[in-house]
Amino acid sequence: MRVHQQVAHKSKKVRSCRRCGTEIQPGQRYYWFKHRHQGKTYFCMLHRPRPQDMTLSDKLARLYEEQDNITSAIDTVNGVDLSEITWEGGDQPEVEDDDDGESQGLHDEWQEEKDAYGETCEDLESALDELASALETAAETATDVADEYTTSADNIEEHFSSSPVADDCHSKAEQCEEWQGELESAQSDVESAKGDIDKDDPTGTTLADIVSTAVDSAEAARDALQI
Numbered sequence: 001m002r003v004h005q006q007v008a009h010k011s012k013k014v015r016s017c018r019r020c021g022t023e024i025q026p027g028q029r030y031y032w033f034k035h036r037h038q039g040k041t042y043f044c045m046l047h048r049p050r051p052q053d054m055t056l057s058d059k060l061a062r063l064y065e066e067q068d069n070i071t072s073a074i075d076t077v078n079g080v081d082l083s084e085i086t087w088e089g090g091d092q093p094e095v096e097d098d099d100d101g102e103s104q105g106l107h108d109e110w111q112e113e114k115d116a117y118g119e120t121c122e123d124l125e126s127a128l129d130e131l132a133s134a135l136e137t138a139a140e141t142a143t144d145v146a147d148e149y150t151t152s153a154d155n156i157e158e159h160f161s162s163s164p165v166a167d168d169c170h171s172k173a174e175q176c177e178e179w180q181g182e183l184e185s186a187q188s189d190v191e192s193a194k195g196d197i198d199k200d201d202p203t204g205t206t207l208a209d210i211v212s213t214a215v216d217s218a219e220a221a222r223d224a225l226q227i
Contacts, residue, residue: 003033003049017044018053059145063176063225066138070222073134074215077127082207085120087113089202121199124207128194131218132187139183142225146176172227179225186221190214 008015008024015024022044024030031043033054043049052064092114093106153169160166193214196205 001033001035001054003031003054005029005031015042017042017047019043019047022046059148059172060227062141063145063179063227066134066141067222067225070131070134070138070218073127073131074218074222077124077131077211077215077218080120080124080127080207080211082120082211085117085202085207087117087202117202118199120207121197124210125194125197128190128210128214131214132190132194135183135187135190135218135221138222139180139187142176142180142183146173146180149173149176175225175227179221182221182224186217189217193217 006029008026008028008030010026015030016022017024017030018041024042024044029045031045031047031049032040033049034040035056041049041053043053050064050068052061052068055061055064087110092110093103095107096103149169150173153166153173156163156166156169193210196210197207198204
């Protein structure tokens with residue numbers, strides 16, 4: 001379905017964004033689309049219509065919403081700042097007895113860098129937990145929707161021996177079940193990546209590699225649904 005952009009003109013009809021409810025004023029640009037035999041649906045420029053906004057199917061809307069939730073969780077993982085990591089591990093420098101301030105400075109700097117690395121690890125662990133949870137919830141929704149499609153197909157077939165609608169429901173149920181498997185596999189990858197985080201040793205798998213592994217798997221699973 002095509003999404004249109006238009007500039008609002010003076011009209012007695014009030015146009016409001018379906019997402020946020022903001023009234024679209026004359027002179028402002030807005031999005032709109034229209035289903036056959038239905039009126040136009042409007043969105044402000046801050047809220048471009050999403051797939052879940054445009055479908056008439058509650059089942060598909062729930063699946064598309066889960067894809068958006070996964071995207072948000074991926075953004076959280078990618079948003080963890082790894083640029084300030086400077087700790088290289090090893091033993092903390094000793095403060096020499098005849099310290100002139102230099103060894104104390106190195107000692108304190110090592111500790112500060114280690115503490116900062118630990119905080120980054122905790123931030124990444126939290127973000128990966130969020131991503132794993134989003135994948136798990138999406139898998140549960142995929143299971144529920146698959147069951148609903150199967151039930152719909154069975155109900156149709158009780159009255160019609162052959163029905164393209166029933167066949168389509170069976171096909172969508174199978175796609176949902178396949179997506180569930182992809183999501184569960186990605187959840188396992190994310191949890192495994194989180195397990196590679198070592199707050200006390202930065203010399204193993206780097207945090208950047210951990211992020212890449214988790215995000216790549218989650219994105220592939222998210223995009224595996226093509227309904």
